[in-house]
Amino acid sequence: MTLPPPSPTFGVPVSSGLEADLALALRLADAADRVSMERFDAPDLDISVKADASHVTEADLATERAIRALLEAERPTDGIFGEEYGSTGDTHRQWIIDPIDGTANYLKGIPMWATLISLAIDGVPQIGVVSQPAIGRRWWGATGLGAWTDQPTGEPRRLAASSIASLAEASVSFQSIAQWRSAGQLDALERLTSAVWRDRAYGDAWPYMLLAEGRLELVAEFDVKEYDVAAHVPIIREAGGRFSAFDGSDSISARSALATNGPLYDEFLALLHDAD
Structure with missing residues (x-):
């Protein structure tokens, strides 16, 4: 390499x-x-x-x-x-x-x-x-x-994350319904998938890299450890995307991950926490 x-x-x-x-x-x-x-x-x-x-x-x-x-x-x-x-x-x-x-x-x-x-x-x-x-x-x-x-x-x-700035044009990966159910976030998942153009559950590391390549606008998951997400952080950030825990905190120890392209991060965060 x-x-x-x-x-x-x-x-x-x-x-x-x-x-x-x-x-x-x-x-x-x-x-x-x-x-x-x-x-x-x-x-x-x-x-x-x-x-x-x-x-x-x-x-x-x-x-x-x-x-x-x-x-x-x-x-x-x-x-x-x-x-x-x-x-x-x-x-x-x-x-x-x-x-x-x-x-x-x-x-x-x-x-x-x-x-x-x-x-x-x-x-x-x-x-x-x-x-x-x-x-x-x-x-x-x-x-x-x-x-x-x-x-x-x-x-x-x-690599460069996408410049899409509309939820209606966004493609997202939510990993698995079981994860969101266990985290008590099925309502948030319903809001997310209803608001975007396309949703899939690609799973594991690949969707984060698709996001860094500009092919997805959001990847979110729960019950993750530091070793599940640490490698993704510099790649996504250097590609122009944003990475945080699900609650918006800048932590890889919060047992959740929220990765987005740059323009839609704040809008995704607000949508996912609408009920809060």
């Missing part, structure tokens, strides 16, 4: 201080892809059920170990927070990892899953990489360095 140089043409500074960390994050994704793809759709894949009733596979564990091994070698003083092996080290600079986001898809041989890698500094995600090797796609971004995706030509393409 080629790291694009900062370009003054896009208003990107010559140096943001994050170039080396972003280059490492992309190499972490390379290492993760090699491990996860080795066992994808394997008939003898080992699958277990965790205490929270979610699934974990041997590939989840092996992928996180591969990422941790490289980080421990190259950033030994940085902290790590991963879904499978918890938190270690300092939280000033903390790598936040979901080795396989979409394990339910992975274990079924469905290619819509991703490895999520983020570097948070003082709790704020500054670097994000989302890699979906089963469909040959990757997205990445860093504060001050823009948001990018790969192309068949090998030349990275800069």
Whole structure:
């Protein structure tokens, strides 16, 4: 994966201080892809059920170990927070990892899953990489360095969120009805889907990247952990979108996510909280 140089043409500074960390994050994704793809759709894949009733596979564990091994070698003083092996080290600079986001898809041989890698500094995600090797796609971004995706030509393409400013023209992904029901937000979901042009439940990491590409105007979900969303934050923000918790707070620890293009964020927030 080629790291694009900062370009003054896009208003990107010559140096943001994050170039080396972003280059490492992309190499972490390379290492993760090699491990996860080795066992994808394997008939003898080992699958277990965790205490929270979610699934974990041997590939989840092996992928996180591969990422941790490289980080421990190259950033030994940085902290790590991963879904499978918890938190270690300092939280000033903390790598936040979901080795396989979409394990339910992975274990079924469905290619819509991703490895999520983020570097948070003082709790704020500054670097994000989302890699979906089963469909040959990757997205990445860093504060001050823009948001990018790969192309068949090998030349990275800069991402830009959509400029749509009308709810009636917006396309949204709400993830799942069950999530909104469990969060007590079915009325809000009804208001949302009644107000927009199109609604779908694409699920997991992919709709956030569709939003960064300008193909959706909103993605919202509940019951998410830091490792589910941290990687999306720099990509969406650098693409010109906005990212917050469902209540509008600037937090990745609030167990909810609300990502939108720039122009419609305030209108979406008001619509979703109309009953409040």
